[in-house]
Amino acid sequence: MSVHLPTPHPDELLYSVVCRLITRTGWTPRITANQLFGDGTWCNVDLCGRLDALASNLGPELPMTGDDILSRLTLFPFYAAGAAPKVRAEVAKLLREGTSHHAHARLGVLAQSIPRPTRLRYCPRCRDEDLERLGETYWRRSHQLPGVVACARHPAMLATSDVRAKSMIELGYRDATSVLQDVRDDASPFEPWQVERAHAVARRCSPLLDEPWNHARSPLDLGEARDLARRKGMVGAWGGIAHPRLAAHVLAFYGSDLVEAMNLPAKPSPAGELYWVKRHFVDFHHNVFPVTAVVLATALDALPDLPTPPRPFTRGRGHPPRAPRPGELDLWRAEWARTMEAAAPPKVSTARRQAQGLVLKLRAWDREWYLAFNARHRALRGSSVDYVARDAEVVAKLEEAHRALVADEDGPQRSRRAIVVRANVTPGWITDALPKAVAFLDRHVEDDASYRRRKLRLAAARLLASGRRPTPTSLATESRLGYDVVRGPDTINFARSLCTLLPEDGALGPLRRVRRQPRTS
Known part of the structure; x- marks a missing residue:
């Protein structure tokens, strides 16, 4: 059965379209969810799942696919503007075919400094124009963006309604016309110049809902x-x-x-910094929130450009080196090439120590060439490591570390990969590149069952050496595993086999079971 969904207005939320459908049909929210999604999925305000199922249930008068609904009726384009392309594709597939439970976390929305609005917002001027032109109003996407507090169409601040933007299952659907048509708006507490600057931020955030963000020349790009x-x-x-x-x-x-x-922290730290401003310029985070980038870019655009831009970003201490004279940069390059040629291996590290002043000059004024020259030198020099000999050497060290680990001095320890590698004083990434070392670790790494059997075998050997016969209780005490572990399903049969040993079998002799004497009549 096809559902005749109302034609979406420009910049309308899918949640608002569903609200207008309920107002026109009189359906209950549960019936509406079953008719639209087929399984009772509720339509959240910003993101919604099972969009392919919704597109298949729409009538022919509204031909839309799951991707069309995702990009035109939800906040997904805005949330995904600062995410990696792989993450955007994964979340888009999740919302089309699955639910929206983990979409916010995958897009990095929950990790941002700006929380999502807790109640639906609206622009009073947009509402009045809608009621006059359409006879109804609706919830707009651009009014629900986190961190955006002004309207993108009018220089006016957004007002907050009493409709909660979360917990749709508990509160149901509320149409914007029935909620806003009789609301009296309060005066804005902000100055006109603040309203204009908030309006500028909204104007730069609104296009993210309709077109892809150009990362090459945008504030979301770290270099830009x-x-x-x-x-x-x-x-x-x-x-x-x-x-x-x-x-x-x-x-x-x-x-x-x-x-x-x-919803941005406005109290500086003792050093005079704002955390969200500083975090935007570091390169360890994977997702960039668009509002933070737009707020900073709008504030920076108001400043005039310097007549002579400062030199590129560098790291170091002390006073910066002077600017190069005409033709001096080529002399620095030639001098660094001669220094690298004459340096002893490892050439890059040796040359840095020999010409620290030249390194500071190149990193300050010709950083790209300096890094590219060093990288090209490392790629051309090749590798002088004999990995076959290194593999045999590492295996010998691993064998020694393993023997010391399982020796019965202070009690047996479990043979784990990290402990053996750390005892070998060999970095894990080197060990992973050596096939014989990896095979040795795979053979000698113990799981819980193997570790417990080895401890029980050593405990039985100590009991037999002292002239005592092993029992489950003595094995539990001697091995320090505890009676519950010894009586467990994984170890009880092995413990019983050890209990059949006699003291004269010796601590390291073969397992000889006690033969029961035939019963005499």
Whole structure:
């Protein structure tokens, strides 16, 4: 049975379309969920699952696929703007075929400094225009973006309704027309210049819902963000980002009350830094939240460009080296090439120690050439390691470490890969590159059952050497495994076989079972 879903308005949420469907048909939320998704899936505000099933149940007057619904009626394009392409593809497939339970975590939304809105928001001017032009209003996607507090169409702040943006299963669906048509709006507490700057942030975030983000030239690209900060003079003596100065500019540009309204921390640290500003310029995080990038880019665009941009980003201490004179950069390159040629192996490390001043100059003013030259030298020099001999040497060390590990001195230890490698003082990545060493570790690594059998065998040997016959209780005490472990299903049969040994069998002799004497009549 096809469902005749209302035609979505521009920038409308799928949740709002479902609300209008319920208003027109009078269906209960449960019936609506069964008719749309086939299994009772509830339509959340920002992300929704089983979109392929929803697209297959739509009538012919609204030909939409699961990808169309995902990109046109949800907040997925905005959330996925700063995620890796592989993550975007995985989450898109999850929302089309599965549920939305883990979508926010996979996209990095839950790890961001800006929480999602807890209640649905609206623009009073957009609502009045909708009621006059359409006779109804609806919930817009651009009004529910985390961190965006102004309308993208009008220079006006968003108002908050009493409709919760979460827990749809408990609260059901509430149409925007019935909720907002009689609401009286309060005056905005922000200054006109703050409203204009919040409106500028909203204008730059709204296109993310309709078109892919160009990462090559955007604030989401780490290199582009650093270049923008450099052009505006937000760098320190060594070319690094001056986080305290940038944080002070952001607070002065927006005002601390507007920054807090965006759900961004507005209280600097004792060093004068804002955590979310500093985190945007580090390269260890995988996801970039679009609002943070847009807020920083909008504040930086208001500053004039420096007449002479500072030198590239470098690391180091002390005073920065002077700028090169005309033609001096080529002389530095030739000098570094001669230093590398004359240095003893390892050439790069030796040359760095011999020409530290030259290294600082090249890293400050010609960093790209310096790194590329060193990388090319490392690639051309080849490898001088005899891995066959190294493999045999590592295997000998592993055998010695394994014998010391299982020796019965302070009690047997479990032979685990990490313990053997650490005792061998060999990095794990080197051991993984040696086939004989890997095979040795695979043979001698013990699981729980093998470890317990070895401890029981050693305990039985000690009991037999002292002239005592093994019993389950004595084995549990001597091996320190405990009676419950010895009586467990994995070890009880092996323990019983050890209990049939006699003291005259010796501690290391073969397992000889006690033959029962035939019963005499």
